[in-house]
Amino acid sequence: MEPERQDLLEELRKGALPRHVAIVMDGNGRWAKARGLPRTAGHKQGVETVREIVRMTRQLDIPVLTIFAFSTENWSRPQYEVDALMRLMVDAIIKEVPELHANGVRLRFIGDLSRLNRDLTQAVEKAHATTRDNRILTLNVAVNYGGRAEITRAARLLAQRAVEGKLEPASIREKDVADVLYTAGQPDVDLLIRTGGDKRISNFLLFQCAYAEFVVPSIYWPDFDRYQYYLALKEFQGRQRRFGGLGEEDARG
Numbered sequence: 001m002e003p004e005r006q007d008l009l010e011e012l013r014k015g016a017l018p019r020h021v022a023i024v025m026d027g028n029g030r031w032a033k034a035r036g037l038p039r040t041a042g043h044k045q046g047v048e049t050v051r052e053i054v055r056m057t058r059q060l061d062i063p064v065l066t067i068f069a070f071s072t073e074n075w076s077r078p079q080y081e082v083d084a085l086m087r088l089m090v091d092a093i094i095k096e097v098p099e100l101h102a103n104g105v106r107l108r109f110i111g112d113l114s115r116l117n118r119d120l121t122q123a124v125e126k127a128h129a130t131t132r133d134n135r136i137l138t139l140n141v142a143v144n145y146g147g148r149a150e151i152t153r154a155a156r157l158l159a160q161r162a163v164e165g166k167l168e169p170a171s172i173r174e175k176d177v178a179d180v181l182y183t184a185g186q187p188d189v190d191l192l193i194r195t196g197g198d199k200r201i202s203n204f205l206l207f208q209c210a211y212a213e214f215v216v217p218s219i220y221w222p223d224f225d226r227y228q229y230y231l232a233l234k235e236f237q238g239r240q241r242r243f244g245g246l247g248e249e250d251a252r253g
């Protein structure tokens with residue numbers, strides 16, 4: 001979508017927009033392979049896509065975007081690829097934070113950050129400190145993130161409170177669990193996009209995606225663009241969400 005395609009943004013604004021979009025940015029390696037390039041070239045190009053998608057999310061006033069950058073399982077990749085991904089994240093943070101901050105984006109890195117190297121830890125801490133009071137868009141970047149690890153951590157936190165006598169186990173509600181997830185205080189995921197064509201969740205936001213609408217374009221992440229995003233949002237707007245109940249027409253009997 002070209003910048004002048006404001007009409008497409010306007011069209012989207014006429015329908016209900018998701019309050020939280022989550023994206024599994026998949027297909028970088030295959031994108032590179034198809035061009036005879038190293039996999040890391042795909043990751044590098046993928047950063048360009050992130051910039052455009054964040055911009056458009058902000059232009060549409062969608063308040064929360066979560067992107068999957070590195071999973072708890074991705075450590076099993078070759079060391080050079082892991083190293084390249086970590087370096088790319090450091091570079092991207094340093095390069096992008098000024099514009100993100102100027103545009104009111106609050107950056108939040110979610111996952112077990114204790115395993116990140118020193119450079120990335122420093123970049124993450126600085127990005128958090130710089131953007132913490134921004135309110136236009138919350139951009140969660142999932143790094144060393146796993147949905148199961150997140151839920152396990154939540155169980156640990158609640159158990160600790162119970163042991164300390166601050167929480168009655170029988171009184172624990174879903175909201176109490178939600179409140180100890182990394183996404184505490186944020187709306188559930190309305191739209192989950194996974195590029196690359198695979199139709200699986202790969203341990204992403206398991207709790208938050210309970211009623212998310214899935215859109216799975218077959219295009220690889222580096223080729224995903226504003227127009228593809230528009231198409232995904234249009235598809236979302238065409239869905240009938242029922243949350244276990246009945247659709248409007250059927251409910252009338």
Ligand code: IPE
Nearest residue numbers: 025026027028029030031069
């Ligand atoms: C997604 O692209 C990025 C990360 C998992 C870090 P992949 O690297 O998984 O690309 P494919 O799926 O092998 O094409």
Ligand code: IPE
Nearest residue numbers: 024025026068069070071202
């Ligand atoms: C999911 O992609 C993780 C990220 C995009 C960071 P993967 O490529 O790791 O997922 P699988 O291995 O195909 O399930």
Ligand code: MG
Nearest residue numbers: 026027028196
């Ligand atoms: Mg993949």
